Amino acid sequence: MKRLLALAFCLCSGAVMAQAGQDLPQIVPRIDAPAETQQAPGNAEILVMFHLPAPHFRADHYGSNNYREDAGRAARQRIAAAVAQDYKLELMEDWAMPALNVDCYRMRLPAGQGAATLLDVLSRDSRVEWAQVIQDFVAQAGSDPLYRTQPAAGAWHLDEVRKAATGRKVTVAVVDSGIESNHPDLAGQVTVEENFVDGQKYVPELHGTAVAGVIAARAGNGVGIEGVAPDARLMALRACWQSGSATRCNSFTLAKAMNYALSNGAQVINLSLSGPQDRLLLQLVEAAQARGIRVVGAVDPARADGGFPANTPGVFAVASDGAAPHAGLHPLLAPGRDIPTTLPGGRWGVVSGSSYAAAHVSGMLALLDELKPQLSAARLREGIVPGDASAVLTGIDLCATILRLTGKCTCACPTSSNSRFVRSP
Template sequence: MKHVWLFAIWLSVGMAAHAQTQPPTQVLVMLRAAAPHLRAGDGYAVSYTASPDENARLRIAHALAQQYGLQVVDSWPMPALGLDCFVMRLAPGTSASDVTQLLSHDARVESAEPRQAFHTLAGDDPLYSLQPTANNWHLAELHAAATGHGVAIAEVDSGVDSGNPDLAGQVVEQRNFVDDSAYRAELHGTEVAGIIVAREGNGVGIAGVAPHAQLLALRACWQLADGSAASACDSFTLAKALQYALQKHVHIINLSLSGPDDRLLERLLDAATAQRIAVVGAVDDSAADGGFPASYKGVLAVAGERSTVQVHDVLHAPAEDIPTTQPGARWNLVNGSSFAAAEVSGLVALLRDLSPDITLTQLHDALHARTALGLVSMRPMTIDACAAVAQVSHRCICHCAATHASLGEPRR
């Protein structure tokens, strides 16, 4: 079937980047939670129950707000950290840094920080010729060995349209951490989802890198009203989604977004690493260090193949002319490190499918493996998917002659 792709240029970070220049108007205040509150079931993430301990923390939060001229506007339990997080609005003309410094020295407060802005990382490059990226990783050959079966991936992003024909039945759960409105389908989240888990062999559209993985579509970002795929997030919505992903014991977290260093998010990423969850982050080409969370320790930082950002241990993956899903029965070509990260999340799912007990260190080593062909033709850190799968499965899947030569083995 011949597909006609609708082309577009994404003005991805303009409005979101502008939002980051505005000073924070809210702060996040963490209070220590008592042990019984930490034994939350799947339904905890809706609201507080009226236990004495929770009421006590609410009273403390309101007392803090009154003392420091704030207003409590929201709250969320963070059992992965043993905390409850309260959102408090600053009074007009108040400095977030000054208030958080005062709060941090209050004995009732575990920690405090400004509520910070983040944005997704779709590209804004000129249009390129259609080049199916599946060819780069020999996807059909990889799928003969693994498809991501039984691997749970949390996509922390804007909303995903599970009604697209390529995503029908591919999304096991949708949650909205942005607001109390209904879950909604949005561009960036749907595009990232298609690259990871689009249905294979259904006669339409594309095949995801891990079509049999289980995708949790956690809406922590919202599409901006400029008609592009640009989406904004903040540290509170992201923290809520990360906490939920930890609670659900996912295997992979995809973060195709960037923003400032954030202590609360760092702690949640540390908790993910402790649970052996692979966290994949998109490199921000506009940030000298690649941006957070890609620059944070333990995160698999992924940039496009043409990126020149110098990030320690960065992986390069296809980031140009990637066909993927859009809301409705639509597909398009996209560019940007958001989508390179999505491809790597799919590849990690294949590796976990092949080796469910793989450690994060072994996963890192596999993603940096090389075939003899890769040593000649690829940039030093460009992912060699065939070599990664060969290292984990201990057998050749594609590029067999080069793979065995690099391993010093006879070709079977």
């Protein structure tokens, strides 16, 4: 491995090493937010949800692309303003979420007032669907020169797998910090950039750019690395921001990005982040699953339950290979140590953490979605074949998984006389 790292840095001038253990967005006390979202000392913020009529009851065809101007918005604003006045709250902003049929308002409590009692009162107010605190998350953190240093290149036999699938026509939503879409290895891979962080313009950042490279860096362009699914297309949904060595997000920014992904055709949603249970985000995850969207979550090694959303039923929970087991959680294991990938400034570097293990699985799901788009998430999860721990770095045998789920023989085929596998021609 030392030789691989040395080669990576020799081939990529200006490469930097991302800090291991600092890569997974998690929920933490609300600090280091952008200036416009940072709370004043002693002030708590909450999210208050109001009912939004279902689409077939909306004569104006209100939807995700015109959510700010539907006919009922003024009426909901009046209700929200009345609720804010009744409870002495400061009304900050709103964001409609048609995926859940709610309009979400961010409100600030008076200085020194705790949220617990107020939330209990709001839960009994007939005007309110529900209310919750805003919680913060932190990121967990071939022909191309670095391809042979990528752990998945050999363990997952990507050269052979790509003869059958490259993630073509599959859209992966990367809900993360900003992605450098004009990076030499990402140019043309990002179909849309949206910024959901209040008070900041869209900027390229380390975590999002690194995750994007693992999933869909260009193949065969003669530079850098190759993504697991190089023909997949990325939604760059900036819901997190870089703060020193950490990457932070919160309930509101993540919910806005998730709502966008649900409403705009994402087939896989990569959530390389972690934190406590969150009602709004949980409902969005469940809405995605109900639509057949694959949701991938990074396991937080610091949390006994793996953290949210990885601990949510139906989510493809992913831990880095070699990670310690979590009680009651059986995550997929994927490459997450010493991973060469894309970094801002047109650079490449080596990163570690379950964020990047999750990105590998998002790329894998893009390959499987290209081959077998109608498979349920449960069938996909059941069909993933564990690797031979003595022979490979990862916990997934991708070749055998593709054969089991799609019937396509990519790099290994069973012989007619026994169950042994032989290399395909």
